Amino acid sequence: MARTLDDLAAISGVSRSTVSRVINGGSSSERARRRVLAALEETGYRPNLAARTLASGRSGVVGVVIHLAPGLLFQDPYFGRLLQGVADALAERSLGMMLWLGNRTREENLERILSMRLLDGAIVTAHEVDDPLVDGLLASSLPIVLLGHRRDDVTASYVSIDDVAALDAVVRHLASIGRTRIGHISGKRGTVAAEDRIAGFWRAIDRAGLREDARVVDGDFTEPAGERGAAELLDAGVDAIACGNDASARGALRVIRERGLRVPEDVALTGFDDLEFAAQMDPPLTTVRQGIQTQGVYAGRALFDLLNHPDDGPRRIVLPTELVIRQSTVGVSSRP
Amino acid sequence: MARTLDDLAAISGVSRSTVSRVINGGSSSERARRRVLAALEETGYRPNLAARTLASGRSGVVGVVIHLAPGLLFQDPYFGRLLQGVADALAERSLGMMLWLGNRTREENLERILSMRLLDGAIVTAHEVDDPLVDGLLASSLPIVLLGHRRDDVTASYVSIDDVAALDAVVRHLASIGRTRIGHISGKRGTVAAEDRIAGFWRAIDRAGLREDARVVDGDFTEPAGERGAAELLDAGVDAIACGNDASARGALRVIRERGLRVPEDVALTGFDDLEFAAQMDPPLTTVRQGIQTQGVYAGRALFDLLNHPDDGPRRIVLPTELVIRQSTVGVSSRP
DNA sequence: GCCTAGGATGGGAGCGCTCCCAATCCGCTG
DNA sequence: CAGCGGATTGGGAGCGCTCCCATCCTAGGC
Numbered sequence: 001m002a003r004t005l006d007d008l009a010a011i012s013g014v015s016r017s018t019v020s021r022v023i024n025g026g027s028s029s030e031r032a033r034r035r036v037l038a039a040l041e042e043t044g045y046r047p048n049l050a051a052r053t054l055a056s057g058r059s060g061v062v063g064v065v066i067h068l069a070p071g072l073l074f075q076d077p078y079f080g081r082l083l084q085g086v087a088d089a090l091a092e093r094s095l096g097m098m099l100w101l102g103n104r105t106r107e108e109n110l111e112r113i114l115s116m117r118l119l120d121g122a123i124v125t126a127h128e129v130d131d132p133l134v135d136g137l138l139a140s141s142l143p144i145v146l147l148g149h150r151r152d153d154v155t156a157s158y159v160s161i162d163d164v165a166a167l168d169a170v171v172r173h174l175a176s177i178g179r180t181r182i183g184h185i186s187g188k189r190g191t192v193a194a195e196d197r198i199a200g201f202w203r204a205i206d207r208a209g210l211r212e213d214a215r216v217v218d219g220d221f222t223e224p225a226g227e228r229g230a231a232e233l234l235d236a237g238v239d240a241i242a243c244g245n246d247a248s249a250r251g252a253l254r255v256i257r258e259r260g261l262r263v264p265e266d267v268a269l270t271g272f273d274d275l276e277f278a279a280q281m282d283p284p285l286t287t288v289r290q291g292i293q294t295q296g297v298y299a300g301r302a303l304f305d306l307l308n309h310p311d312d313g314p315r316r317i318v319l320p321t322e323l324v325i326r327q328s329t330v331g332v333s334s335r336p
Numbered sequence: 337m338a339r340t341l342d343d344l345a346a347i348s349g350v351s352r353s354t355v356s357r358v359i360n361g362g363s364s365s366e367r368a369r370r371r372v373l374a375a376l377e378e379t380g381y382r383p384n385l386a387a388r389t390l391a392s393g394r395s396g397v398v399g400v401v402i403h404l405a406p407g408l409l410f411q412d413p414y415f416g417r418l419l420q421g422v423a424d425a426l427a428e429r430s431l432g433m434m435l436w437l438g439n440r441t442r443e444e445n446l447e448r449i450l451s452m453r454l455l456d457g458a459i460v461t462a463h464e465v466d467d468p469l470v471d472g473l474l475a476s477s478l479p480i481v482l483l484g485h486r487r488d489d490v491t492a493s494y495v496s497i498d499d500v501a502a503l504d505a506v507v508r509h510l511a512s513i514g515r516t517r518i519g520h521i522s523g524k525r526g527t528v529a530a531e532d533r534i535a536g537f538w539r540a541i542d543r544a545g546l547r548e549d550a551r552v553v554d555g556d557f558t559e560p561a562g563e564r565g566a567a568e569l570l571d572a573g574v575d576a577i578a579c580g581n582d583a584s585a586r587g588a589l590r591v592i593r594e595r596g597l598r599v600p601e602d603v604a605l606t607g608f609d610d611l612e613f614a615a616q617m618d619p620p621l622t623t624v625r626q627g628i629q630t631q632g633v634y635a636g637r638a639l640f641d642l643l644n645h646p647d648d649g650p651r652r653i654v655l656p657t658e659l660v661i662r663q664s665t666v667g668v669s670s671r672p
Numbered sequence: 673g674c675c676t677a678g679g680a681t682g683g684g685a686g687c688g689c690t691c692c693c694a695a696t697c698c699g700c701t702g
Numbered sequence: 703c704a705g706c707g708g709a710t711t712g713g714g715a716g717c718g719c720t721c722c723c724a725t726c727c728t729a730g731g732c
Contacts, residue, residue: 003688004687004688004689005688005689005690006688009712014711014712015711015712015713016688016689016712016713017690017691017711017712017713018710018711018712020689020690020691021710021711024690027709027710028709028710028711029709029710029711032710032711046450046451046452046453047451047688047689048390048453048454048687048688048689049386049451049452049453049454050385050386050387050389050390050395050453050454050687050688050689051386051390051687051688051689051690051717052688052689052690053386053689053717054384054386054387054390054687054688054689054690054717054718054719055688055689055690055691055716055717056689056690056691056717057690057717059386061434064435079416080415080416083437084437087435087436087437088437091436091437096434096452097434097435097436098397098432098433098434098435099400099423099433099434099435100423100427100433101419101420101423101424101427114382115382115383115385116382116385116432117382117384117385117386118384118385118386339718340717340718340719341718341719341720342718345682350681350682351681351682351683352682352683352718352719353681353682353683353720353721354680354681354682356719356720356721357680357681360720363679363680364679364680364681365679365680365681368680368681383718383719384717384718384719386717386718386719387687387717387718387719387720388718388719388720389687389719390687390688390689390717390718390719390720391686391687391718391719391720391721392687392719392720392721393687393720
């Protein structure tokens with residue numbers, strides 16, 4: 001059983017170095033290549049990653065850090081999609097993927113990630129405005145691509161969307177259909193997505209001159225928060241509710257219904273994410289489509305590029321969003 | 337900057353071997369230990385995993401293979417839960433986790449996993465009755481714990497539930513409330529869960545002497561399949577539908593409603609999994625609770641044990657399920 | 673004060689690979 | 703046919719760690 005390069009060298013009658021060259025695509029004669037390839041085929045030899053890593057300083061393995069409250073993690077298809085996108089992109093480039101989910105404290109996690117010295121780089125979700133794990137990672141020498149977080153600093157690479165512009169577009173749409181008393185149920189405060197969407201909300205509200213009757217209530221991206229937020233906004237008499245995401249829109253819809261109000265006649269409703277269920281709601285939900293899986297794919301690619309061309313500077317990718325208009329803002333009424 | 341054991345040895349004034357012993361818990365004098373610990377603290381030294389792996393043959397990293405049709409993967413909270421459980425258990429034991437999702441073909445994946453020679457072991461979802469990836473992994477020398485698959489062979493370690501008994505209990509419950517025309521919307525044929533649940537269904541049906549009016553239609557664990565299956569079963573005039581999982585029960589409920597039938601008066605309905613939404617359905621869904629996250633935790637533990645005590649033989653863990661009875665089988669009617 | 677046993681210690685020999693450099697080979701040119 | 707340059711090759715020197723063994727202490731018993 002051939003387990004080492006030297007075994008293979010003996011079998012194919014060339015040197016260890018030549019075998020290594022054939023395997024790694026160095027230059028070698030046709031004759032040598034053929035013999036090594038034959039031996040490779042015959043023995044089913046696999047290089048030892050640990051040895052390769054030790055010798056070369058590169059492992060071909062990157063870390064993926066998804067650090068969130070355990071509850072939120074897989075409640076929402078969001079993270080699964082992201083992960084799938086990242087996994088696809090990395091697999092395509094033959095990069096291995098070590099995963100960290102949100103166990104332990106952030107600091108311990110940081111320690112472990114750095115400590116390995118096995119990782120070539122990492123993709124890190126950075127949803128919170130302030131996150132010591134992210135700061136620490138960024139400060140280390142490890143190549144990092146941030147997911148979903150535009151940092152103010154100009155050295156970080158990231159893949160994100162323009163949340164400000166997205167909510168701005170939602171509000172413009174609501175205004176364009178004649179809504180004047182618009183409310184927003186925010187996402188979890190302290191997350192970039194929530195804060196930026198709030199900022200976008202106010203920007204559009206101000207441009208439309210609707211600040212007087214506009215209102216933001218705090219949510220947290222969950223259905224129950226949508227219910228609470230909707231109750232509060234309806235009490236205030238809004239005629240449109242822009243939700244921080246689809247899940248809270250689902251909660252909001254339930255409350256709107258319970259009060260016997262019609263969507264969109266009495267209250268227009270929008271979400272964010274365009275998850276599967278959005279189109280299947282009754283009425284179908286106007287929402288913002290963000291290619292979640294695509295973000296994962298881009299992050300994987302960006303990291304790959306970063307590893308191979310470290311000198312090209314940071315990768316800063318802002319992916320487009322799309323306002324998907326459905327019957328919850330324009331169209332026939334749903335039954336109350 | 338101390339990056340190697342030798343650096344540390346120089347700083348603390350002892351030998352490389354002694355430093356290694358202190359770090360790895362070998363015996364050493366109090367004096368040596370203190371000096372090394374101080375140097376450790378001071379320099380923030382981290383051992384190089386690749387070097388350690390190469391020298392010791394153990395990496396402290398295990399693989400987690402979740403190999404499924406991409407669509408199914410994160411549609412259902414099932415896999416997220418599983419992953420979270422596994423991640424928690426592994427992190428608690430300081431094991432790293434490399435993840436493979438369902439990209440590439442099974443065979444390529446197998447190749448890669450084996451080829452690394454970096455993994456100490458692996459946890460592998462084995463949902464399908466027949467899966468060459470699982471067979472190959474089992475045949476390799478890598479310690480493996482299967483998730484959700486009881487193999488006939490007696491050498492494999494696994495963590496699973498007793499699907500046969502679970503569906504048997506569901507049917508007994510339905511019979512006990514007087515249902516005689518019972519239908520089952522199966523999960524995806526070819527998966528162990530689906531096949532075993534079907535087997536459990538028929539076992540209980542036969543015991544209750546209800547085979548005459550019983551009926552199984554093929555589903556695939558999705559909501560649309562639940563709709564199709566329910567339509568077919570209702571046409572056949574069933575008075576109870578046992579669904580392969582909660583998602584299909586949700587689909588089934590929609591169809592039952594559309595036909596103006598009441599649950600449970602006209603048709604009793606059950607699911608499987610007890611996901612969050614089951615209790616929030618209208619009416620709340622009778623279902624089988626399986627601790628999904630718990631299965632992940634047990635798998636992590638089992639693998640850890642297997643790695644540390646390889647001679648204790650395979651770990652074969654069958655976790656209990658619980659029939660959770662709610663208003664979809666007994667109780668007041670929901671509005672049709 | 674000497675001997676002994678046991679623990680503590682240091683150094684050497686790898687683990688399997690990459691990388692570099694010197695040696696060798698080849699086909700051509702003059 | 704010697705001379706040349708580029709391509710190919712082989713071997714040595716690590717990468718940073720663990721493991722083993724020979725050596726060195728130290729304390730206790732006589």
